[in-house]
Amino acid sequence: MDVINPATGERADTIEAHTESDVEAALERASAAFETWQDEPIRKREELLAAAGDVLRENKREYAETMTREMGKPISQAIAEVEKCAWVCDHYAEHGSAYLEADSHASPPGSDVKTVYDPLGPILAVMPWNFPFWQVFRFAAPHLTSGNVGLLKHASNVPGCAQAIEEVFRQAGYPDGVFQSLLIPSDLVDDIIEDERVKAATVTGSGPAGRAVASTAGDQLKKSVLELGGSDPFIILDDADIDDAAETGAWARNQNGGQSCIAGKRFLVHTDVYDEFLERFVDEIESLTVGDPTDEATDIGPQARADLMDDLHEQVEASVEAGADVLTGGEPMDRKGAYYPPTVLTDIPEGCPADSEETFGPVAAVYELDDEAAIVAKATDTEFGLGASIWTTDRERGRRLAREIDAGCVYVNQLVKSDPRVPFGGVKASGYGRELAREGMLEFVNRKTVWVE
Template sequence: MDAVNPATGAVIESYEEADDAEVEAALAASQSAFEEWRDVPLREREELIANAADVLRENAERYARLMTDEMGKPVEQARGEVEKCAWACEYYAEHASQHLADEPRASPAGTEVYTSYEPLGPVLAVMPWNYPFWQVFRFAAPYLTAGNTGILKHASNVPGCALAIEEVFEKAGFPEGVFQSLLVSSSKVDGIIADDRVRAATLTGSEPAGRAVAETAGRELKKTVLELGGSDPVVVLDDADVAQAAETGAWARCQNTGQSCIAGKRFVVHDAVYDDFLDAFLDEIDAYTVGDPRDDQTDIGPMARRDLLEDLHEQVVRSAQAGADVVRGGEPLDREGEYYPPTVLTDVPRDAPVAAEETFGPVAAVLRVDSEEEAVEVANDTDLGLGASVWTEDRARGQRVAHRIDAGCTYVNELVKSDPRVPFGGVKDSGYGRELASDGIREFVNRKTIWVN
């Protein structure tokens, strides 16, 4: 398993994949650790997850540069990712007791009835490379604090990050076996899910990967949470603050080199402000610095792998062939590394790839609409439903439109983001279940009714 720097093409380090015996040992260790971890008082588990936040901050620069080297994230954004992970740990250190407190229920006089939230056991997490720390801590902070144990199958291009995350929990004082990283290929996932010791699975990734995990888990009657792709609309209405919509929208499309499920991807703009928005949007795009991700001044780094760049470029080419106008970018950069420039397409047919498919890179489709009604219709014209944003200076109007968009989360006058304080997840082909907040920590627990006469 090679870690390859996408900015240079150089192999950073090679790692040995776990064999069947090592997988068996990890599963046994996870089950054994769970039997004791589940009985550790919640307050002690909260203290340990708070320790993890301290470890993250103490090693922030090393972890940030590891992310940058393995998947190309601009280092300043990588530092922000480490900080966000620490924030999630602190959130659950502070609020887990409240989220998991026994919940009294109505009952006859003289009885005591309540719901108790108890851990399920070992949870398998299949996580992607694009936010190699945040995606993991988004599952680990709540699920471990709830008393489950975790087994991480990380993406094969970020093995160093997988082992570094295991190190975080070790340094924080978590007992051996509570969190483990398994360096295995995707071919072993079905067998791990099917193992009787694994009680649940969570996946963040592509729609095909989600369907495969859900099929195996469903056959085994195991709970799953899936956060899959997105084709997020950015709806700019005729009364929007165009400058703010363009500035935030451009960043929503290009941060993390556009490699985000909740990136703004389809810009659905009212005709009354279309020209002004497009001019402002292009000005923002033109101001970004594409370059060495280890440079603090870089806004956009390389894409994580050559095949991802090739797939993205093919979508752009096919969209141009379908009639879209490429007004910025549109060709891989002629330089070392997997660099694709910020690319903007206008006059995009609604069945063109950049409008009808998820684009996982810095490519924006700008679509013109004549009314609020048409904007909602275009926004919903996708099988995906992860996030969306609405831009208007009328907050009541923004809320009304937000309720009409089919998405797991819709932000008014703000970019879509995952925040430990609010539940996160999608609808339609973007998956099911929720992460973060109280909803996230209760996904993988036994909601047990206790009735005492």
């Protein structure tokens, strides 16, 4: 696997991929590890997870530099990502046993009925490049702690991250085989899911990847959880704090180079504040620093791969040809590397790529809408349903509208984010199932009823 630094376009490293025999050996190790790991006391598993958090903190600069080199994340954001991974380890180290506590049920006198939560076994996690540490740890922290073992098939452009994550668990003291990274092409995924030793699968990534995994898992009657794409509405109502909404909105669209499923993508603005918001929004976006991702002052680095930047630009060009206006950005930057500038489109025609597709990069589509009803209709007029953000000074109004938005999570006066303390996931083409909190931890367990008379 060649590692291409997207900031330079040059090869930074070559890492040897695993063979089919390597995969077979890994599956055998995972199966053997589960037999003993599932019987480890929960407190022991929590202690090891806390140790993993310590390893992350101790080596955060090294891990951040690996991310920056492989997929272009600005170094300050990469460090913050490693720190967030340590946080999710802390969270499940503290709360894992409580989340797995058996639930009691009403029962006849003299009987005791509970639901207990037993692990399933080896779980395959197919993970993306955009948050190459966080996406993995929000899977691994709860599910290793519940007694499962993990097999990671990471994106092919971040093999160094995959190796580093496996090393985190090794340094923390996890037994051999409890967490393994498989450096393999996507065409081996189906065979792994079909293997009887693998009990479930989870995917964070594109719609096609999710559908492929879900189809194979479904054919094998195996549990799956999908966190897929999004085209999140960022709603600015007529009573919003415009300065706050514009500042947060600019960051919600452009952090991580705009390469986020939960980034604010479609900005739906009430006509009464449209001009004011748009002016402030463009000012905020144009103030962001695009540059060398190893520089602490950089806000936006390169896109993760040159081909992804080309795809994004094709979406912009097609939208402009359909009638959209470019207020800022809109062309690849004239410099070495896969750099695309923060871009704002207005007067978005219905059905053009910026309107109907997920734009996975720093491109904001801004709409002017007449009233609350039109905003809600536009917010839900999408195949996606991952997140939404609503801006209003009337919190009760925000709560009411949140119930009308067809999405897995809605944030009022805050950007959409994943947090270890609350469930995260989507509906419609954005997937199914939940990650994080107790709900996420219970996705890959046998919810076993135990009736004792």
